[in-house]
Amino acid sequence: MVFEHPKVKxxxxxxxVLWALHHAESVLSWDSETYMPRKGxxxxxxxxxxxxxxxxxxxxxxxxxxxxDDLSNNNDLNDYEKGVVRVLSRSIxxxxxxxxxxVMEMAKTTEEARPYWREAKVKNKFEVFEPYLDKIxxxxxxxxxxxxxxxxxxxxxxxxxxxxxxxxSVEDMFNYIEPRIRRILDKILxxxxxxxxxxxxxxxxDVSAMxxxxxxxxxxxxYPFDRGRLDVSAHPFTIGIGLDDVxxxxxxxGKDFKxxxxxxxxxxxxxxxxxxxxxxxxxxxxxxxxSLGIHExxxxxxxxxxxxxxxFTEAIYPLLSSHLSFISRYSPExxxxxxxxxxxxxxxxEADEVTYNLHILLRFKLEVRMMEGDYRARDVAEAWNEEMxxxxxxxxxxxxxxxxxxxxxxxxxxxxxxxxxxxxxVSAQIYHNIKKDIPNFHDLINELDFxxxxxxxxxxxxxxxxxxxxxxxxxxxxxxxxxxKYFIDYLEEKYLS
Amino acid sequence: MVFEHPKVKxxxxxxxVLWALHHAESVLSWDSETYMPRKGxxxxxxxxxxxxxxxxxxxxxxxxxxxxDDLSNNNDLNDYEKGVVRVLSRSIxxxxxxxxxxVMEMAKTTEEARPYWREAKVKNKFEVFEPYLDKIxxxxxxxxxxxxxxxxxxxxxxxxxxxxxxxxSVEDMFNYIEPRIRRILDKILxxxxxxxxxxxxxxxxDVSAMxxxxxxxxxxxxYPFDRGRLDVSAHPFTIGIGLDDVxxxxxxxGKDFKxxxxxxxxxxxxxxxxxxxxxxxxxxxxxxxxSLGIHExxxxxxxxxxxxxxxFTEAIYPLLSSHLSFISRYSPExxxxxxxxxxxxxxxxEADEVTYNLHILLRFKLEVRMMEGDYRARDVAEAWNEEMxxxxxxxxxxxxxxxxxxxxxxxxxxxxxxxxxxxxxVSAQIYHNIKKDIPNFHDLINELDFxxxxxxxxxxxxxxxxxxxxxxxxxxxxxxxxxxKYFIDYLEEKYLS
Numbered sequence: 001m002v003f004e005h006p007k008v009k010x011x012x013x014x015x016x017v018l019w020a021l022h023h024a025e026s027v028l029s030w031d032s033e034t035y036m037p038r039k040g041x042x043x044x045x046x047x048x049x050x051x052x053x054x055x056x057x058x059x060x061x062x063x064x065x066x067x068x069d070d071l072s073n074n075n076d077l078n079d080y081e082k083g084v085v086r087v088l089s090r091s092i093x094x095x096x097x098x099x100x101x102x103v104m105e106m107a108k109t110t111e112e113a114r115p116y117w118r119e120a121k122v123k124n125k126f127e128v129f130e131p132y133l134d135k136i137x138x139x140x141x142x143x144x145x146x147x148x149x150x151x152x153x154x155x156x157x158x159x160x161x162x163x164x165x166x167x168x169s170v171e172d173m174f175n176y177i178e179p180r181i182r183r184i185l186d187k188i189l190x191x192x193x194x195x196x197x198x199x200x201x202x203x204x205x206d207v208s209a210m211x212x213x214x215x216x217x218x219x220x221x222x223y224p225f226d227r228g229r230l231d232v233s234a235h236p237f238t239i240g241i242g243l244d245d246v247x248x249x250x251x252x253x254g255k256d257f258k259x260x261x262x263x264x265x266x267x268x269x270x271x272x273x274x275x276x277x278x279x280x281x282x283x284x285x286x287x288x289x290x291s292l293g294i295h296e297x298x299x300x301x302x303x304x305x306x307x308x309x310x311x312f313t314e315a316i317y318p319l320l321s322s323h324l325s326f327i328s329r330y331s332p333e334x335x336x337x338x339x340x341x342x343x344x345x346x347x348x349x350e351a352d353e354v355t356y357n358l359h360i361l362l363r364f365k366l367e368v369r370m371m372e373g374d375y376r377a378r379d380v381a382e383a384w385n386e387e388m389x390x391x392x393x394x395x396x397x398x399x400x401x402x403x404x405x406x407x408x409x410x411x412x413x414x415x416x417x418x419x420x421x422x423x424x425x426v427s428a429q430i431y432h433n434i435k436k437d438i439p440n441f442h443d444l445i446n447e448l449d450f451x452x453x454x455x456x457x458x459x460x461x462x463x464x465x466x467x468x469x470x471x472x473x474x475x476x477x478x479x480x481x482x483x484x485k486y487f488i489d490y491l492e493e494k495y496l497s
Numbered sequence: 498m499v500f501e502h503p504k505v506k507x508x509x510x511x512x513x514v515l516w517a518l519h520h521a522e523s524v525l526s527w528d529s530e531t532y533m534p535r536k537g538x539x540x541x542x543x544x545x546x547x548x549x550x551x552x553x554x555x556x557x558x559x560x561x562x563x564x565x566d567d568l569s570n571n572n573d574l575n576d577y578e579k580g581v582v583r584v585l586s587r588s589i590x591x592x593x594x595x596x597x598x599x600v601m602e603m604a605k606t607t608e609e610a611r612p613y614w615r616e617a618k619v620k621n622k623f624e625v626f627e628p629y630l631d632k633i634x635x636x637x638x639x640x641x642x643x644x645x646x647x648x649x650x651x652x653x654x655x656x657x658x659x660x661x662x663x664x665x666s667v668e669d670m671f672n673y674i675e676p677r678i679r680r681i682l683d684k685i686l687x688x689x690x691x692x693x694x695x696x697x698x699x700x701x702x703d704v705s706a707m708x709x710x711x712x713x714x715x716x717x718x719x720y721p722f723d724r725g726r727l728d729v730s731a732h733p734f735t736i737g738i739g740l741d742d743v744x745x746x747x748x749x750x751g752k753d754f755k756x757x758x759x760x761x762x763x764x765x766x767x768x769x770x771x772x773x774x775x776x777x778x779x780x781x782x783x784x785x786x787x788s789l790g791i792h793e794x795x796x797x798x799x800x801x802x803x804x805x806x807x808x809f810t811e812a813i814y815p816l817l818s819s820h821l822s823f824i825s826r827y828s829p830e831x832x833x834x835x836x837x838x839x840x841x842x843x844x845x846x847e848a849d850e851v852t853y854n855l856h857i858l859l860r861f862k863l864e865v866r867m868m869e870g871d872y873r874a875r876d877v878a879e880a881w882n883e884e885m886x887x888x889x890x891x892x893x894x895x896x897x898x899x900x901x902x903x904x905x906x907x908x909x910x911x912x913x914x915x916x917x918x919x920x921x922x923v924s925a926q927i928y929h930n931i932k933k934d935i936p937n938f939h940d941l942i943n944e945l946d947f948x949x950x951x952x953x954x955x956x957x958x959x960x961x962x963x964x965x966x967x968x969x970x971x972x973x974x975x976x977x978x979x980x981x982k983y984f985i986d987y988l989e990e991k992y993l994s
Contacts, residue, residue: 020547023540024521031524035532036742038723043520043739046780050517226535242540245533283543 002280007074008081011067012284015088019283021055026241032114033233034249045111052107056095065092080286083467087285090163097146106139110412117410118234126381126399133377133409137370140414144371154371157415162291162422163469167368170418173425173484174361180488185354188342188495196343200330204255209323213257214250214264216319220448221268221302223248228271235407236263238270238299243282246274257324258339259350262303269302270295272454276462291470292416294461296423297430304353304424305431305490306453308339311446342495344392346401354491357424358391363406363417370414426474428487430460433478499777504571505578508564509781512585516780518552523738529611530730531746542608549604553592562589577783580964584782587660594643603636607909614907615731623878623896630874630906634867637911641868651868654912659788659919660966664865667915670922670981671858677985682851685839685992693840697827701752706820710754711747711761713816717945718765718799720745725768732904733760735767735796740779743771754821755836756847759800766799767792769951773959788967789913791958793920794927801850801921802928802987803950805836808943839992841889843898851988854921855888860903860914867911923971925984927957930975 003009025048032044058064071077071085095103113132120129144156151168158165188194215230233249240246248267250260273289281287289295306312313336320335321327327335342352348359366383369375384403389395396402408416435441438452445453460477467473471481500506522545529541555561568574568582592600610629617626641653648665655662685691712727730746737743745764747757770786778784786792803809810833817832818824824832839849845856863880866872881900886892893899905913931953932938941949957974964970968978 017547017551020544020551021521023544024518024525024548027528028521028524031528035726035728037725037744039721040724040739040742043742043779047517047520047739050514051521054514054517224536227537228534229532231532242537242544245537245540247534282540 002078002080002278003084003284005071005074005077005081007067007071008077008084011064011071011088012084014061014064014067015059015285016283018055018058019285019287021051021058023241025051025055026239030231030239030241030247032111033235033237034231038115041111041115045108048111049104049108053100053104056098056100056103059088059091059095064088065096068092080281080467083286083465084284086469087466091285094147094160097148098143099146102139102142102146106143106412109135109139110410113410113412114407117404117407121400121404124398124400124404126377126404129404129410130377130381133380136409136412136414137375137377137380140412141371152368152372154368154415157367157371158418159415161413161416162293162419164471165293165418165422170364170421173418173421174357174364176484177357177421177425177487178361181354181357181491184488184491184495185342185344188354193495194340194342195337196341198334198338198341200258200334200338201256201341203257203326205257205324205326207252207254210252210257210260213320213323214261216323217261217316218264218268220316220319220450221265221272222450222454223268223271224275227275230264236267238267238274240271240274240288243274243277243279243287246271262307262339263349265307266299266303269299272302272457273298273462276454276458277465278463281465286466288466290461290464290466290468290473291422292419293422294426294470294473296420297426298423298457298461300423300427301430301457305427306445308353309442309445310336311442312448313339315446315448344394346388346392346394346396347405349405353424354495355392357421360417360421362387362391367414367417422470422482425482425484425487428490429474429478429483430457431490432486433460499575499577499775500581500781502568502571502574502578504564504568505574505581508561508568508585509581511558511561511564512556512782513780515552515555516782516784518548518555520738522548522552523736527728527736527738527744529608530732530734531728535612538608538612542605545608546601546605550597550601553595553597553600556585556588556592561585562593565589577778577964580783580962581781583966584963588782591644591657594645595640596643599636599639599643603633603640603909606632606636607907610907610909611904614901614904618897618901621895621897621901623874623901626901626907627874627878630877633906633909634872634874634877634911637909638868649865649869651865651912654864654868655915656912658910658913659790659916661968662790662915662919667861667918670915670918671854671861673981674854674918674922674984675858678851678854678988681985681988681992682839682841685851690992691837691839692834693838695831695835695838697755697831697835698753698838700754700823702754702821702823704749704751707749707754707757710817710820711758713820714758714813715761715765717813717816717947718762718769719947719951720765720768721772724772727761733764735764735771737768737771737785740771740774740776740784743768759804759836760846762804763796763800766796769799769954770795770959773951773955774962775960778962783963785963787958787961787963787965787970788919789916790919791923791967791970793917794923795920795954795958797920797924798927798954802924803942805850806939806942807833808939809945810836812943812945841891843885843889843891843893844902846902850921851992852889854918857914857918859884859888864911864914919967919979922979922981922984925987926971926975926980927954928987929983930957 003012028044028048036044068085068088072089077085109132113136116132117129120126140157141153144153147156149155154167158167218230227244227246229247231247231249232251234251236249236251238246238248248271250264252260273295277287314332317332317335342354344355345351351359365387366380370380381399381403385395434456438456464473468476474481500509525541525545533541565582565585569586574582606629610633613629614626617623637654638650641650644653646652651664655664655667715727724741724743726744728744728746729748731748733746733748735743735745745768747761749757770792774784811829814829814832839851841852842848848856862884863877867877878896878900882892935949935953961970965973971978
C-alpha cells in the first residue's frame with residue numbers, strides 16, 4: 001500500500017471531497033471551452049466562483065489544517081505521504097493568505113473574461129478585453145501581496161505555477177540561453193540551413209480528413225480513446241478529469257496542417273503524463289503532475305524532440321498521404337523541412353523551437369512589469385509591439401496577432417508563461433538522458449514503436465505524480481537539477497550539425 | 498423585486514452554493530451521457546457520490562435548517578418566498594431522514610449501474626444489470642423507511658418525484674382512464690380508424706440529413722441554440738444546467754425517422770419550460786419546474802398535442818421533404834398517419850398516445866411490488882412479460898425490448914414513471930384550456946407560428962418555476978386540479994370523431 005500512515009489516511013478521507021470538487025471543476029472548464037452554449041457563461045462564471053470559494057473553505061477547515069500541520073513535522077512518512085502533505089500544505093498556505101472574496105472575484109472575473117478575450121481576438125479589438133485585463137492585473141497584484149514573497153511580487157506569481165520558481169532564476173535561465181539562441185539563429189538564417197517558410201503553409205486541407213490524421217497519429221503514439229477524447233476548442237488544451245479520463249483538444253484552421261497536427265501531438269504529451277500517473281494515487285492531491293514546467297516538458301518532448309525529428313516525419317509520411325491527397329506532391333524530406341522552418345515570427349504557438357523561448361522572454365518581461373508599479377492593460381498592449389520588434393525583429397500589425405494571441409491572461413494566469421521555457425529545457429534534458437538509456441531511441445521513433453519510450457517516461461516522471469517537487473524529481477530521475485545546457489546542445493545537434 | 502424579505506435573502510445567500518453544486522452535477526450528468534470516455538465512469542461515480550454527500554451536508558447546516566424552520570411559520574412572505582421555503586423545507590425533510598451513507602451509496606450505485614444497464618440492454622443480458630437493480634431496489638426500500646409514509650412505502654417513492662402524489666391517487670387515476678382507454682383502443686382497432694403500422698417505419702434516413710431536420714424543426718419551435726444544444730445520447734433527455742443553458746439530446750437509429758423527430762420535439766417541450774422560467778429566480782431553489790409531472794405535460798404537449806396534430810404534420814411537410822428525399826413519395830396525410838399509428842406494442846417510448854399509459858400502468862404495478870415485501874430484480878424480469886401480455890396483449894422476446902428498455906431504474910428512479918401519465922393528463926388539460934383562450938390555436942400551428950403558444954405556456958406554467966406545488970399551480974392557472982377527463986376527451990376528439 002502506498003498510503004499506510006493512519007493520519008495520512010484520515011487526511012485523505014477528509015480531503016476526498018476536494019478531489020471531487022476539482023473533478024467537477026475540470027469537467028466544467030472543459031465544457032466551457034468546447035460545448036457550452038454561448039449564453040451559458042453567466043451562470044457558469046457564478047457557479048465556478050461559488051465552487052472556488054467552497055473549495056477554499058473546505059481546505060481551510062480546522063481539522064484539515066491541524067492534520068496537515070501535525071503531519072508536516074512527522075518523520076515517519078514515506079515519500080508518497082510526504083508528497084500529499086507537501087501539496088496540501090502549499091495549497092493551505094496560499095489559500096489561507098487569500099481572502100475568500102478575492103478568490104471568488106478572481107474565479108468570477110476570469111470566467112467572464114474568457115469569452116471577451118475571444119471576442120476581442122476575433123474582432124481585433126483590444127478594448128473589448130482591456131477592462132478585464134486591468135482587473136486581472138489588479139487582482140494578481142493584490143494576490144501577490146497577500147501571499148507574500150522574498151524579493152519581488154512576481155516571485156509569488158511564479159511560485160504559484162511552478163513550486164520554487166523565482167524571478168531571479170528565470171532571469172538566470174534567460175541570461176544563459178538568450179545569447180546562445182541568437183548565435184544559433186543567426187547561423188541558421190545566414191547559412192540558409194533550414195527554410196524560413198514552406199509552400200505547404202498555404203495548402204488547404206479537408207477538416208474531416210485531418211481529423212482522421214490526428215486520430216490515427218494519436219493511436220500510433222498510444223493515446224487510449226476509451227480513456228480520453230479529442231475535441232475542438234479555440235485554444236487547444238489537455239485536461240485531466242480523472243486518471244482514466246484525460247481529454248485533449250485541437251483546432252482546425254483549414255490550412256497549414258502542421259499546426260493542428262503538432263498541436264495534437266503536443267497535447268498528447270500532456271495527456272500521457274496524467275494517464276501514466278500511479279493508479280494508487282487516484283483521488284489524492286498527488287494524482288497530478290509535479291509542476292507545469294515538468295508537464296510542459298512532456299508535451300514538448302513529444303511535439304518537438306520526437307514529432308519534429310526526421311525519423312518521425314519519415315515514419316508518418318504514409319499515414320499523412322493516405323488521408324491528405326496533396327502530400328504525394330511532396331517528399332518525406334519536404335515534410336521534415338515544412339515542420340521545421342525557422343523564422344522569427346509573431347505567434348508563440350506557431351514559433352519554431354529556436355525562437356520559441358524569445359516569445360516567452362517577451363511575456364516574462366511584460367509580466368514582471370505588470371506585477372510592479374502601476375502598469376495597466378493599455379501599457380501592456382503598447383509595450384508588446386516594441387518588445388516584439390526588439391526581441392524578434394518583427395512587429396504585429398494587429399492586436400489579434402500580438403497581445404491578444406494567448407488565452408492565459410484572460411484566465412488570470414500571470415506567471416505561467418515561464419513554465420513553457422522550463423518545459424523546453426527539461427525536454428532537452430530528458431532527450432540527453434533517453435539517448436543514453438535507450439540507445440535505439442531514434443530507430444524506435446522511425447518504427448512508430450513507442451512502448452519503450454512511454455515506459456521510460458512513466459518510470460522517470462509520470463508515475464510519481466506530484467510526489468516530489470519539480471527540481472527534486474529531476475535530481476532523483478536524472479541525477480541533476482534543471483540544466484539549460486542540454487537545450488543548447490539539442491539545438492546545435494539538430495540545426496547546426 | 499421578487500425576493501424582498503431579509504431572512505429569505507439571507508437564506509438564498511447561504512444556499513447559493515447548493516445551486517452551484519447542482520449546476521456542476523448537471524454538467525457532470527450531461528457529460529456522462531454524451532461525451533465521457535468509457536473508462537471515466539469509475540472516477541465519475543465516486544465524484545458524484547462525494548458531491549451528493551456534500552450537498553446533503555451543506556443543506557443540513559444548522560443555520561440553514563434554522564432559517565428555513567423560522568421562515569416556514571412566517572406569514573409575511575410573498576408567493577415566491579414561500580416557494581423557496583417550501584422547496585428547501587421539503588429537501589431538508591427528506592435529506593434529514595436519509596443517512597449520509599445511504600445518499601452516497603445511492604449516488605455511487607446509480608452512477609455505476611448506468612453503464613451496466615446500457616451493456617445489459619445492448620447484449621440482451623439481464624444478468625449484467627441484475628445485481629445493480631437488486632441493490633437499487635434494496636436502497637429504495639431503505640430510503641422509503643427512513644423518509645416515512647402514510648399508507649404504503651411506495652408513497653414515499655412517489656412523493657419524492659411528484660410532491661403530494663400517493664399510491665392511492667395513482668390507482669384512482671388508472672381506474673378512471675384504463676377502461677376508457679381500452680374502449681377507445683378497441684374502436685380504433687376494430688374499425689381500422691388509424692393504421693397499426695406504416696411502411697415509413699422501415700425507411701432508412703441519412704443521419705446528417707436528419708440532424709438538419711431536427712435542428713430546423715427546433716428552430717421553428719423556437720429553441721434558442723445560443724442557450725442550448727442538441728446532442729446524441731443512448732436515452733434522450735433534457736437537462737437544465739442554467740436558465741440560459743438548457744440542453745437536449747436525441748438519438749439516431751437510422752430508420753423510422755419519427756422516433757428521433759418526435760423525441761426531439763418532446764425534449765424541446767421540456768427545454769422550453771426551463772428556458773421560460775422567470776429570470777429573477779436565477780440561482781434559487783425555485784428556478785426549476787413545479788414537478789416532474791408538470792414538466793412531462795410540457796414535453797407531451799409539444800410532442801403529441803402539437804407535434805402529432807394534422808396542422809403540424811401538414812406544416813412541416815415541406816421542411817421534411819427538403820432534407821429527406823424519400824418524403825416526396827408520400828403525401829402530408831401519409832405523414833400524419835405514420836406519426837399516429839395505433840398499436841399495442843413493446844416499447845414505451847415508441848408507444849402511441851392511446852396505449853402509452855398502459856405501459857406506465859405496467860411499471861406502476863411492478864414498482865409497487867418492488868417497494869413491498871421481498872421482490873427482487875429477477876422477479877421483476879419475470880413478471881414483466883406476464884403483465885405486458887395481460888395489459889397490452891404483446892410479449893417481449895428479449896430483455897432488451899422488455900424489462901431493460903428504460904434507463905430509469907438504473908438511475909435509481911423508482912416512483913418516477915407515474916409522473917409520465919400525469920404529464921399526459923395535464924397536457925390534455927392544457928389543450929382544453931388553450932383552445933378556449935387561443936381560438937385560432939390550430940391555425941397558428943399550421944403556420945408554425947408558436948410565439949403566442951410559447952407565451953401562453955410561459956404565463957400559465959413556465960415563468961412560475963417551482964413557486965407553487967403542482968396541484969396548486971393547476972388550480973391557479975386553470976381553475977381546477979388535475980382532471981383525467983380531458984385526456985379521454987382529447988383521445989375521443991382526435992381518434993373517434
